[in-house]
Amino acid sequence: MENARIGGWQFFLLVFNFTIGTAFFLRPGGMIAAAKQDAWLVPLWAGGAVILIACLWLILAERNPGLSIVQICIKAAGNKIGGLIALLYISFFIQTASWVTRNLGDFMKSTLMPNTPISVFHFMFLIVVCYASVKGVESIARVNEFLSPVVVLILVTICLFAVSEWRWERFEPMFRLNVWETVKETKAIIGFPFLEVITLMMLVPYVKSRVKTALLLGIGLATLLLSGIIFVTIGVLGVTRASHFTYPLFIIAQELRITEFIERVETTIVIVWLVWIFVKLCITYHCAVTGICQLFRLSDRTWIAIPLMLLVSGLAITFSDNVVENIEWDKRYIFQYASIYGVVLPVLLLILTWIRRGREAA
Template sequence: MENNSMTVWQFFVLTLSFLAGTSFFFLPGGLIAVAKQDAWMVPLWAGAAGVMAALIWLKLARQHPGLSIIQICTKVAGKPIGGLFAIMYISYFIQLSVFITRNVGDFMKQTLMPITPLTMFHVMLLVISAYAVVKGIDTIARSSELLFIIMAITFVLIFCMALVAWDWSRFQGSFRMNVWETLKETRYIFGFPFLEALVFLMLFPFVQSKVKRSFILAIVVATLLLSVTTFFTIGVLGVPRASHDTYPLFVIAQEVHVGTFFEHLESTIALILLAAIFIKLSIAYYCSVLGLCQLFRISSRLWVTLALILLISGLSLGYDNVVENIEFSQRYDFEYTLLYSVFIPCLLLFVTWIRKKVKRREGTAS
């Protein structure tokens, strides 16, 4: 394990940026298409489920202080089975990095640079993230502090300027959704972004103190921000339009103008998205590299990091287009992530409880 550490504030910012940064861009359109005027409610129950999952992860981390999920797997389940679980988690971290990388490629190609090959976007972002990974988690944490302030100020300014187009009549027909059908069709929001936060099981050992309070607070704040963003999107664009836009927040930025001075802010939004994706990709990338180093006891991260650039870039071309990417996320992301975020942690907690009970009986007998 590294000697690097994070403050409580840095961990909070890192978690909030991971959860909320990319969700602002990719989730509102799909949620509005399903839940219409009531789409802003969906993140609230998804966030509540995210908090419950976080309590499981925190309980597991408290049972094994100072250990990452990779080390917990090998300690609790032994080398053969625990090693298999560890490889599964590493593969999930790599797959998450692939998904994030493809998201930025699709966004840039569809909105700003349609002729540029996807690989160029992937490699450029991966090289920058790889540099941050080699430098360590403290470098990623400091970068997120700076970028978080810039992103927050930009979002607030754009939201304030876009209020000119606000129309309360766009909420007519609210509170009519079928809760069960909506829950079933929007279940992917549980996986992205809330259950994806299981990657922080790799980072808990780096936090100096108050992990639980900081982690739970970040999930709650991210939930509220995503709900407010969805509500804002409905009020500015309306349900018919927002539900047909892949990136509704980008469309809002395109149409914002104050006189002839503030206009065409979509490039600014694109830069903010790149910053948000950089933070999220760096975390997932770092967890992939750290997991490999811990499992196979590799002392240097450099060559592992460089090798993963080629692997992640290549796998990110597995989708034919952005529609296939979105369809996979909506159909399978929740079930896929549930295995790693709930089932395996609960199994590890159960085995830990059994072992402690057996040790206690042996100690009493002796």
């Protein structure tokens, strides 16, 4: 295993940035379309549910101290079955990295550079991410720690300036949603971004202290921020406008006027999103590389990280033809797909761990 150590504060920032990552740009429009003026409540119940699920992940980690999720699979289920489950997790990390890469390409091509081939954006980011993965988790954590205050400050500043366009009547009537129907329509948010946080169980063995606090607070703070972003989006754009945009937060930044001569500040929100995409992609990519090395007992990450760029970029291109198709797939299937890795397999591994411990005690 990689010889690295990160602090509880660094792990908290990794959890927070990974969770909020691409969700703060992609989720508001769909949530507002489904839950109307009460959409800001959706991340609260979804995040609360996943905090409970995260307690399950922590119990699994406590029963297998010092092991990543891939190593836990092998220890709990044996080399053959455990290796197969570990391979499933590695494929999940790779697919998540591919989705993040595709989200980047779709955004850049549809809003900023429509004539540039989408694969150019993919490789521009993946080359840097590959280098970061080779350098290790400590380097990723330090860069993330340095960039976090900057991107949060930029995002909060934009939201504060956007309040000048705020209209409270856009929330009327409030609290009229059908709870059960809304849960069914918005359950995809549990899969993305919240259940994807299972990826960070690959990093738990490197954390020096306060793993529980960092994980739960990271998810909780990301939940509050996502809810706040949706709340601001409704207040500024209104339900009708916000639900018809793929990237409503980008529209807010595009229309924002801070003074008479400072306009079109959307480049700042693009910087925020690119930083968060970079962090999330670094984590998923590094976890995929680390998982492969742990499963096949390889010591050199470099020769895994480099060819993985081609696989991730290829998968990113083949996922869908356009962003609308990608969003539709997410709405229909992401909850079921992510639940396999975030709920079903951890429960299975925990049961197998208890059985193994019972046999050892006997």
